[in-house]
Amino acid sequence: MGSFLSSFFGGASYSASEDSSSSSESSRVSTFHSAPRWQLHFNSVKETPKLMVIDFSASWCGPCKFMEPALNDMAARFTDVEFVKLDVDELPDVAQEFGVQAMPTFVLLKNGKEVDRVVGAQKNELEKKVDKHKC
C-alpha cells in the first residue's frame, strides 16, 4: 500500500509516523491482554508509591494512535513512572471500572488510588500532570 500511495500523491514522499509501530519493541509502555494478568500486576504495584499511568485505548481508535508517539516519548523520559496500555476491547470490565467514556483516557494512580486523569489526546496536560504527581 505504501508504494501505491506515494505514486498516488505524485511522488511526494510522506511516510506515516514510524514512531508507533517500530518503537513498540523498545517502548517502555507495557500492556496486559487479560483481566487476570492485569489484576495480578495491579495488586503488586498497589504497594509501591510509584506513579502509574494507564492509557485506556483501542486498536481502532484514531485519537489514540495520534497520542502514541507522545506517550512513548514520555515513557522514555519519565523512567521513574510506570506506563501501562490497556485495550478497552480486551479488558472491558477494567475500562468500565475506571469509568472510561472517551478515548484515550489516561488514569494516574499512586498506591492503587487515582490521583488524576486526562481525557483526550492532550499532550501538554498529560505531561504536566505526570510531572506533578511523580515522586
Added chain:
Amino acid sequence: MAVSGFEGFEKRLELHFFGDIDEDDNMLGLRLLEFESLEQVLFAVQCTVVSAVGNPFFDAYVLSESSLFVYPTKIIIKTCGTTQLLKSIPPLIHFANNLGLHLQTCRYTRGNFIFPKAQPFPHTSFKEEVIYIEQNIPINICYRKASVMPSKLPAHSWHVFTATCLPPLEFPHDDAAFTVEVCMTELNRHLARQFFMKSGDGKTGDIGGKEMTELTGIDTINPGAFICDFAFDPCGYSMNGIDGDRYSTIHVTPEDGFSYASFECIGSVYDDPDDIVVTLKKAVQVFMPETVSVSTTGCSREVWTKVAHAFEPLGLKCRSFAMDEFPAAGTIVFQTFTAARRK
C-alpha cells in the same frame, strides 16, 4: 481592513458514505480508517492534528487549521487559512473504498474569503472549486447543484455545492439532524484579546486552550459537552465540543483588521427550538461581533425564524435572508446580521 493576513473563513466539506458495515466491526465504518491514512489526507490538505478525542459515537480532531470529525458513515472536515481542503476528496474516497464504503453525498460550503487572492488552487474561485469537486467524485453522484446565496453585505455570501446519488424522493428521512454554521467578523477588540497567548507564559497548546475556554466562558455554551481545546502561538484558538453523537466547534482568528470567529453545531428536529437559539446567543456573546452570518442546513422553519430574532437582544439586526433547496441537504437558509445602530 488589513491588506493581508490570516484567512479565518473556513471551507467545509461533508461526505456521506454507504456500504456494508459489518456488525462484527461494531458498526465503526469510517472510524476504522487507519490514523496513518487520515494523516495522508491531511497532508494533502496541508494541515495536521494537534489534539483529538473519541467517544462511542465519533472521533473528533482539532487540526492546525480547524477540525475533522469522523463518524461511521460521514466525515466532516473544516479548514481555514490557505489549506487546499478539496484535495482531501480523492484520498478519502480511495481509503473509504478499501473499507467497502462508497460515496453517497458530498456537501461543500463556505462564506466569502477576506483575502480571496491569497487562496491556492482549486480555491481561487467558487467556479474552480465546483469544477474540481465534479472532476473528483464518481459520475453516479449525478444530482448536483451549485449556488451562491447572497446577502446585502458584499463581504458576506454563502457558497454551496451539494451532490448525491440518492434520487430526490429517497433523501434519508432518519436524518433528523441539522447543521448550523455561524461566521462572525469584526470581533469586539477586548474580547478578541483573550485569544492571544500571554507572553512569557509558556502555556502552550491544550493547557493554554483550557484557560481560554474557561476565561471566555466558552465552557458555558454547552455545559454538558466535553471540550477538546487548543491555543495557538502567538494567537488563535480552536475547540471541539463533544456531547453524545453531537459536536460543536469554535475557531478564532483574533487579530484586529481581519478578526474572525466561527461557531458550528448540530441540532435535532426533536430539540426544543429555543435551545438552539440560546446556544447561538451564548456563542455570539463570547465575541460580540459587528457582523454575523448564520447558515442552517436541514432545520425546520420554526428554527430559522427563531434565529432571525435570536440576536436582537445583542443589538444585532437581521439584514438579509436567502433560502434554497439543495440535493440531499434539503433547505439551506442564509441570514446576515449587523449591529442595529448601523444603517
